[in-house]
Amino acid sequence: MAFEPKISVCLTDKCKTLKATDITGVYHVTSNPTGWQNAATVLASEVATATITITDPAGTTTNTDVLAQIPDPVIGNFTFSDLTLANSASWADGEYTILYTIVTTPGAANPGTYTATICPYFFCNIECSVDKMWAKVATNLCCSDCDASELMEVAMVAEGYLRALKSAASCGDTTSADILLKTLTKITTFNDCNCN
Numbered sequence: 001m002a003f004e005p006k007i008s009v010c011l012t013d014k015c016k017t018l019k020a021t022d023i024t025g026v027y028h029v030t031s032n033p034t035g036w037q038n039a040a041t042v043l044a045s046e047v048a049t050a051t052i053t054i055t056d057p058a059g060t061t062t063n064t065d066v067l068a069q070i071p072d073p074v075i076g077n078f079t080f081s082d083l084t085l086a087n088s089a090s091w092a093d094g095e096y097t098i099l100y101t102i103v104t105t106p107g108a109a110n111p112g113t114y115t116a117t118i119c120p121y122f123f124c125n126i127e128c129s130v131d132k133m134w135a136k137v138a139t140n141l142c143c144s145d146c147d148a149s150e151l152m153e154v155a156m157v158a159e160g161y162l163r164a165l166k167s168a169a170s171c172g173d174t175t176s177a178d179i180l181l182k183t184l185t186k187i188t189t190f191n192d193c194n195c196n
Helices: 124-140 148-170 174-190
Strands: 007-012 017-022 047-055 061-065 097-104 113-118
Touching: 007 097, 007 113, 017 097, 124 148, 124 174, 148 174
Parallel strands: none
Antiparallel strands: 007 017, 047 061, 047 097, 097 113
């Protein structure tokens, strides 16, 4: 079988850093016939170029060369150095397209270009804003001049929208996720709980 690279990503460090991990694994005739390190697939020593291309929700593209980070030989999953965006210090909420591209040398046993694409939906900023709403509720519970019940109702509505957003994103329904994100942004901005 042909080589099939696989990648996973997650945001860490309070959603400031993107971690990308090659989860292709090592070739095994039955359990992983598309993995690394076999003459029928791709040897790490045969890789000529390796890049991770990130397209953010606004359509801005950032390319990162990761060739030097591929171990030779590959013995399992490996994580690349933290990835950053070209024109931004933070990761905006919304859908990203992440393309992992491996190109082998012309003299390789299996010369060619191999790709993997994933489309994660990040919502760290809006989740932080909803958390701030709950913190505001807690602060106002002991305030004799405040109406905490009204604020609590708004926070519960925002929490419901956030759960719906997470569900839509996990199901790949980006149209619904985008609508929910816009609605949540309006709610949190109006209630002065924006994390931006």
